[in-house]
Amino acid sequence: MPVSENDSALPAHVAFIMDGNGRWAKERGLPRTSGHQAGAETVRQVVTFARKRGIRYLTLYAFSTENWSRPAAEVAALMKLLSRFVKGEMPTMLKNDIRMRVIGDRAGLSKSLQHELASAEEKTAHCASLDVVIAINYGGRDEIARAASAAMRHILLEGKTPEALDANAIAAHLDSAGIPDPDLIIRTAGEKRLSNFLLWQGAYAELIFTDRRWPDFDDTDFEAALAEYAGRVRKFGTV
Numbered sequence: 001m002p003v004s005e006n007d008s009a010l011p012a013h014v015a016f017i018m019d020g021n022g023r024w025a026k027e028r029g030l031p032r033t034s035g036h037q038a039g040a041e042t043v044r045q046v047v048t049f050a051r052k053r054g055i056r057y058l059t060l061y062a063f064s065t066e067n068w069s070r071p072a073a074e075v076a077a078l079m080k081l082l083s084r085f086v087k088g089e090m091p092t093m094l095k096n097d098i099r100m101r102v103i104g105d106r107a108g109l110s111k112s113l114q115h116e117l118a119s120a121e122e123k124t125a126h127c128a129s130l131d132v133v134i135a136i137n138y139g140g141r142d143e144i145a146r147a148a149s150a151a152m153r154h155i156l157l158e159g160k161t162p163e164a165l166d167a168n169a170i171a172a173h174l175d176s177a178g179i180p181d182p183d184l185i186i187r188t189a190g191e192k193r194l195s196n197f198l199l200w201q202g203a204y205a206e207l208i209f210t211d212r213r214w215p216d217f218d219d220t221d222f223e224a225a226l227a228e229y230a231g232r233v234r235k236f237g238t239v
Contacts (some may be wrong), residue, residue: 009230013057014050015205017197018043020189020213027213033077040085044092049219051096053226057179058132061197065105065139081105082136083113086120093120097129103137103175133179138200145227146199147173153168176201180216184229188214204236 018039043060049057057225070078086100093100100120109117117136148165150173155164171177181201185194187233190211196200206227210217 003189007234010054010226011179011206011229013059013182013184014055014112015059015061015182015185015198015202016046017061017185017187017191017195018214019187019191021215023189024213024215030209032074035083036078036081037214040081042217043213044089045087045218046222047098048129049131049222051098053222056130057182058102058130059135059179059182059198060132061135061138061195063104063136063138064196065108065137065142066196068108068137079110079113082134083116086116086134090123091119092211093124093127093132097127099127100132101131101133101179102136103143104135104136105142108137129181130181133176135197137174139196141196143175144200147175149172168205172198174200181205183234184208184225186210186225189219204234206232206234 006098011120021035021039022032023035025032025040028034038168046060047058062082067078068075092098093181097205102117102121106114106117117192147170152162152165155162155169158164162203182198182205184207185198185202185205186208187193190209190210194207198205206229207229210225212221
């Protein structure tokens with residue numbers, strides 16, 4: 001739920017559109033996959049920083065529903081990188097009391113990756129210091145459409161009329177049900193759009209855009225974003 005202005009200078013939930021891996025690599029004469037590998041290291045740093053600063057939820061836009069249109073070799077490399085990250089970070093997450101959660105249409109992923117994601121969620125379900133939410137095969141429009149469909153099926157099974165389909169019913173069936181809406185969305189690499197990310201949940205999120213490529217984003221950049229957020233007044237449509 002939204003907080004009133006000045007309730008807290010620190011966002012409880014920060015979400016990242018991790019943009020710029022490919023451009024970072026191109027600027028250095030490297031293949032795009034090298035940019036994604038460098039970006040994975042930034043994810044580790046950002047997770048560490050978020051936990052240290054007391055941020056409770058961190059959502060990372062790892063792979064969108066539109067990313068399937070990229071070259072097949074790049075998509076395959078991204079999926080392998082995601083798999084290695086999920087398995088490789090498990091000891092660190094358990095040690096640091098970090099819970100992994102996943103949003104997105106898992107049915108579009110390989111069976112092996114689906115299993116790895118489910119296993120990671122199960123193993124870290126008891127952790128409570130930081131929730132890291134990974135958006136994989138995720139699109140805001142797709143999520144809302146799936147939620148509305150599921151909500152309507154539930155309503156009809158209960159013998160209610162379609163008029164019972166309201167915002168609360170849809171929200172209860174979102175992939176992110178039970179996770180607070182993001183207070184702050186940060187996008188790297190200079191683009192100024194949401195690109196189909198958390199369209200429902202981000203209705204009142206503060207937006208910060210930085211020119212820094214994702215592999216270059218560091219603790220100083222994160223701290224600067226938090227300072228900018230702290231200086232804003234959030235009114236949520238009121239005066």
